[in-house]
Amino acid sequence: MRLKPEGIWILEEHDDEGTKNITLELLSEGQKLARRLNEQLCVCLLGSQVGGCIPTLTQYGAEKIYLVEHELLSECSLDAYAFVLGELIKEYDPYILMMGATPSGSELAPRIAARFKLPCITEAKNITGQEENLQITKSAYNDQVYITIDPLARRPLIVTMPPGETDIIEPNKPREVEVIKKNVEIPADIMRTKRKRIIKGDPRTIRLEEADIIVSLGRGAGNESLPILQELADALGASIGGSRGAVDDGIIKFERQIGISGKTVTPRLLIACGISGAREFTAGMENSNLVAAVNIDQKARIFDYANLCIKGDLRMIIPQVIDKIQIAKQKREKGQVLGLDTKS
Amino acid sequence: MIPSREIFWNVGSQQGAVYLVALMSVAIASIGLLQHIKGWRKGRKEKIFDQAGNRLKYFFRFLLSHERIRKDTYAGVMHLFIFWGFVVLFLGTLIIAFQEDLLLPFFGRKVLEGNFYLIYSLVLDLFGLLAIVGVGLALYRRYVLQPEKLDNKPSDLILLCLILFILVSGFCVEGFRLNVSNPQWALWEPVGWLFGTIFNVLGIATSTQRGLHKIIWWLHLIASMGLIAYFPFSNLFHVVSSSLNVFFRSLKPSGALVPIDIQEGEQFGVAHIQDFTWKDLLDLDACTRCGRCQENCPAAISGKPLNPKKVIQDLRTFLQPFSHNGVPLVSNIVSEAELWACTTCRACMEVCPVFVEHLNKIIEMRRHSVLTESKFPSEYKQVFKNLEIFGDTLGKGKLFREDWASNLTIDRVYQQNDTGLLFWVGCMSALYDERSKNTPIAAAKILEKAGLDFGILGEEELCCGDAARRMGNEYLFQHLAKKNIEVFRKYKIKKVVTHCPHCFNTFKNEYAQFGADIEVVHFMELIVTLLREGKLNVKSKIDDIFTYHDPCYLGRHNSIYMEPREILGLILNSDMKEMDSFRDKSFCCGAGGGNMWRAAVTGRRIEGLRVEEAVKTDASGIITSCPFCEIMFDSAVKQKGLEYSFRLMDIIELVNRVT
Structure with missing residues (x-):
């Protein structure tokens, strides 16, 4: 294990159409942050057969990609995601872990934080300050007040950011980056729920x-x-x-x-x-x-x-x-x- | 021979029977009267005996001039005839009773003799005729003209026919008596003489006439006593109830609603009939079903489920004996659709001849619905939420409250030691959209030009609470009001000027209920003063012809009619055009009472009707002085495809342009 946690990690999110915008927003924000803190911008790409997303991620500034492919990860089972993400954190010890404040991000962040007793700040607006004195601003009461939070020393710091708040940067050309492919065995007994089916709302009748x-x-x-x-x-x-x-x-x-x-x-x-x-x-x-x-x-x-x-x-x-x-x-x-x- | 007459002529021996009948009818009437009083006493206590002298003075002015009743000319004249006819006939009967029961038995004297008797006969005859004409007019109106606002019940027909019978039979009796006794002063009783002449022409023998006299005399007496007995059970009872209601009319500022204690209790507003005050219940009883409220109610006219007369009459059923007090009013007696259709425009109260207060009853029931039952139109949920979280009805937030002033060079946010006038901008102007900001910009420029020291509260402004209060959310209103008053106190604000009639009304009439001590002026009043003092000068005039829409909360609630017209007179080249309904009869824009945020599903659009009226004047645009009206008319103008031909403006913008 290394002495000091390092790397700004972003948890990738995707759907049938590929990487979601929230991930690109996080990458745009993360790039600035990485540059300022002099850290490496890494993406955790979890799923089954998601290798196709790598070029897009590199276009938006990912410098290292941790790729875990497993068939259980395809069903959007958060149990599996939480387990795999936890294994990665244990092994690589990142400095900051960023997720979208999406339904799944909002559920994963506290799970990881609770598991490793880490600081977790949800719905953050931005991250300012230098390495030792990071400050996170978040809004409350529908933007009526802003709260600045000092995360205490334990790392990684887990932050979720709401979608649609950051402008996505102009993409670069895809490039070759280090892809660390991990094989993680997911024990069957950690799966506590199973998704059965998806019922789509009918746009003609939804509110x-x-x-x-x-x-x-x-x-x-x-x-x-x-x-x-x-x-x-x-x-x-x-x-x-x-x-x-x-x-x-x-x-x-x-x-x-x-x-x-x-x-x-x-x-x-x-x-x-x-x-x-x-x-x-x-x-x-x-x-x-x-x-x-x-x-x-x-x-x-x-x-x-x-x-x-x-x-x-x-x-x-x-x-x-x-x-x-x-x-x-x-x-x-x-x-x-x-x-x-x-x-x- | 001294002109006089024997009172019980031809029937004298049966005097005792007369008194028996009279006693019976009075007894029956008393039972009826007691029932009414019992009905009023169902309500809560309320002390309103203040200013008794003023009340009495107004009461007599009201009776003598008929000023409120005369607003509907036909009905006014009709009522005036019947009223004075009855008053004089009643006084005449009193004189007879005075003579027969007091003077004659105890002092052996008469008053009804000589010249006094002749004049007495003449006056009574003429006023009796007046009453007949009045009743005739009433019958013609009710059963031939049949205006929509009148609903005819059998009791109305019984009452009118009874009165007519009494009057006509009285003249018949007089005619027979004149014919039989044939006095030389018969022409002093002209109507009776006319009746007598007719009987003679018809060839009725004198002996037959003597017989008929007796019969009809009795019928006349029985009918009269019947009327007295029937009186408390018929619409005629309005003589008592409406008179009392005029005497006890509200002397509070007309734009103010009564506050309720929101700290205590679990029940708010009016759930059952006994939650009203006794004055509210007297109101119900005072309603004569004249239908003027219905005729002027924008909701009723545009085909909404609300009819103010019906609401009052429906509630009135509880005053009857054996009515079941436990019935919850909302949704059983007054439907939710009726309750929420009211725009609180006050047209009903303005035209009600007997000061029935429809509005506070509707608001009290809304309060119950919102505060106790938490039942209100689903659209209001968002409005209440916006007010709770953001402090404005639109959900924009205080951060945007100064945006309208961003292009102005003035930096006038109130500081701790500022002493100037407070310019209150209001949510609708500061936050609605780009268009809405024109009014406060123009207003600020006018204040600058006049060289007034003023400031705005910017982020510290909150909604005045008008909408919340009128939507029945008294809790939210009081919360907002107290917060605003705190800010006023913090900056020691003495004088507030605003252009929004809703904020104006709330500050002026309602904030005092929570201890605010501020002078409030509307921009119209301020501009008029500035123009008169020469601090603001009209440099050019506008050629277009405009019509002016009186906003309800400026006009009817606060009687500001003259100022905008004076201003328009000064800045327009030609005379402004009035719409069919203007000043106190102005037709609502449809936004008030929370209806801005509520889609009216039934009937026509209120704002559409108003714009049609404005277009009919051939004016090139409509001027108003309320941000709500402006937004409502905007959609109506667009809907009629008049977007580019019919203009829509706030009077302040016009003033700014020409000064």
Whole structure:
């Protein structure tokens, strides 16, 4: 065992589409930290057949990768993850271990911390200070206060950071890095739960506030556009929402109304079709991550809130978008990466 | 021969029977009266005998001038006729009783003789005729015109017919008597003479007339006594209940709600009928079902489930004997849809001729629903949460409260030793969106131009609590109010100016309940003063024609009607146009009472109706002085496709532009 813990570790997270954004965010943050503390940026890549993720990780600055592949790790069983991660920590003794404050990260961090009696700070905003006097800032009460925390001496320090808070850096070219491939035997008796099946929520019926992508329509869209917008929503796995005008016109039900007198939504992507952007409406969606708006009126107020403004008739535009999505989907099925062509 | 008449002429021997009938009817009426009193006493105690002199003075002014009743001209005239007819006839009867039961038996004297008798006869005849016309008008209105606001019950028809019968039979009796006794002063009793002439023309023999006189005299007496007996069981009881209600009317500031003790007890607001105060219950009894509230209620007009008259009448059923007090009011008597549709615009109370207070009953039931039962529209959950966590209704947080001022060169956040005017910005202006910030920017510029020393609280501002209070969350309101008052105290703030009518009303009328000692002015008042004093000068005028929307909380709740019109008169080149409903009859924008955050699923949009009214004036835009109204109208204007042709502005922006 070495004398001093070293290395900034990031626990990689992935899904069917590859490494998740949270890992790239952590890498972006971790790179700065590693440079300042003069540490090596390492990634723990745990899973089954996840070798394909390595190039991406190196693109975002990973300098060393600990790779553990095991079939039990494929089922997202946190028991297995916790065990393997614990084994790695025992063996390599990192300085900081960063995870996303995602559902699985938030569950893993305290487990590891409890197992080794380590300091653990969840939902951190940033990490400042030098080696001996690290300071971690986290927010509380919905950003109403910020708390600065001194982690006491024991290392590694475990930190989780919420997704969507850091800008992802520009990727470099993939490079060759040291990959330490470990074989860890996972004893069968550590598995305390087993995932049986996944039931996907139906975007047509889930609550609007929880929808990840929303296709919203206003009175400009009219009743006749509903089928095509529903088609778009189905293609994107999105939910349908709408403005008060659309509810008044009976195009959609009240439960699907976005606005100050309806639902306040914060989806990853909101597509506003035929919505002029009354103040009533925009107050309910202004915190959406990305907004694309289609409107025939160039002066429509919704464009002030949109990242992508498309002037034109949605009946012409939306079918093309649907085509592009279908093509992209087919490509992805063939193993290619999805990229929405924003020029369309 | 001295003009006079024998009171029990032609029926004299049965005087005893007359008194027996009278006694019986009074007894029955007393039972009815007691039942009413018993009904009022179901309520909690409340002391409201303050300012008895003023109350009495107003009561007589109210009766004599009929000022509130006359607001509906037809009904006002009709009521005036019946009222004065009855008053004079009643006084006439009193004089007879005075003469027959006091003067004659004990002193052997009469008053009804000579010239006094002639004038007495003339006056009574004329007022009797007035009453007949009044009843005729009432019958015509109720059964021919049939305005929607009136619901006709059998008792209404019985009452009117009974009154009509009494009046007409009285004149018949007079006519027969004149014909039979044939005095030379018959023309001093003109209506009776007319009736007599008609009987003569019809060729009824004098002996028959004498007989008929006796019969109809008795019928007249029985009907009159019947009316007295029927009085407490009919709508006529409003003579007592409504009069009392006018006397005991609330003298509190019209925009203030009554605070409740949120520290003590497990029950808040009104759950059952006995949780109301006796004055609330008197209110219910005073309602005459005239329907003016319903006719002016924006919720009722736009087709929402709420009808203020119905709420009052539904609650009134509990005043009847044998009613079951234990029934929870909300959802059994007043549905949740009714309860939450109220925009607290106060139109109902403004038009109610007898000062029924609909609003505080609705709020009390909301309080029970929110604080005891935790039942309220699901959309409010987020609003309450936002207020609890962020201190504003929008959930933005205090960090953004100064953003609107970021482009201004002024740094005016209140410091410990500042003494200037406090400019209160309010959540809707500071936090809603980019557009909403125009108003405080314009306001700050006006204050700068006038050279006033002022400051803002910035991050230390919290929601004034108006929304929470009107949504029934008294606990949250008091929490916010106390925090704000603490800040006022910390900086020793004496005077506050704000442009938001809701903050204005809350500070002015409600914060005193929690010990605040501040002078509050609305921006309209301040601008008018500045213009009059010459501290602010109008440099150019605006050519467009605008119409002005009176926000409920500025107008009806605080009677600021004149100031905005004076300002518009100074800054517009041409006269402003008034909408159909303006000043105290102004039609709500639909946002008040928490309805801003609640989607009205049924009926038409209130703000839509108002914008239609504004468009009808041919003005090029609508001016208001409330951030809530502005947001509501924005969506209505868009919805009607008038986005680019119909303008929407706060009066402060206009003033800033021309000074």
